[in-house]
Amino acid sequence: MRLTGHIVADVRSEKEFASGHIPGACNLPILNNEHRAIVGTEYKHNGQEAAIRKGWDLAGPSLGNLYRQARKWMKDKPLLLHCWRGGMRSEIAAWVSAFGGGEVLVLEGGYKVFRHDVLHQLQHAPRALRVLGGKTGSGKTEFLQQLATRGEQIIDLEGLAHHKGSSFGALGQEPQPSQEQFENNLAETLSAFDLSKPVWVEFESRTIGRIVLPKSLFHAMLAAPMVVLDVPDEVRIRRLLQEYGGFPVPDLESATLRIAKRLGGQHAARALEALHTGDLETWMRVCLQYYDKAYNYGIEMHKGTREFQFLNWE
16 A cells, blocks of 8 residues: 555554554654543543543644644645544544645545555565575675666665664664564555566565564565675675674674574684774674574575675675
């Protein structure tokens, strides 16, 4: 579902919006988090009519702001409002916004219908999927970006997840979206594609940080043709040090400790010692022992054809 050509205003509470929303939507709550809790308690103890009265009392001060904001937005585009099911909150917001004189629409079925469409779309992965493989530090993200500049269709899963997939993957990234929001953003990306043409994606494990890839997409990645970037180890280490070497040592130490058990006690101790003495090359070289083994294990699951492309990124 692509809602282009409109200003999309989500009138649900901040908490509902943060949990998941239509990509590009603005949050303009009629009832904030605290108000919704109060109305819910009123409904539980005194019934629907009492809850509606309480809702009006609490919403009153926010209606003026809603009107002013809606009027400002409608100077540029029609306003599309929604709540959870397209019910009372949407109707109130539409009634208030209409005084601004512009075009006001309500999304029939609300966010619930949008989520239904997202989940339905994610049941089916692109048929012409192409997977990009390569060990940590091979520059897969940069390669995907080069493909995009040439007009290829790409899915930047790590960009959507705000995480680069490793123990160090959260460094320098924005907080990860909710699982629900990741799915919404992924569906939005897919909806812009011509699915009769190839779609490129980086080979990932099922999880990226705390985000879980849709089952259909992950299984399609395991079966799709793969182009593997074959990059010399020295180049990989140099690239990784450029990417991560500037972060504070305590952050790098925490990330290293998260893989210490998998590295083994002796290797973990060596990596940490090198980190604290400023020998970042040795630190990275030891850490890559774990990541290369993990990559080799993951690649064994891939059942599609493979083509190798040597790169030195000089």
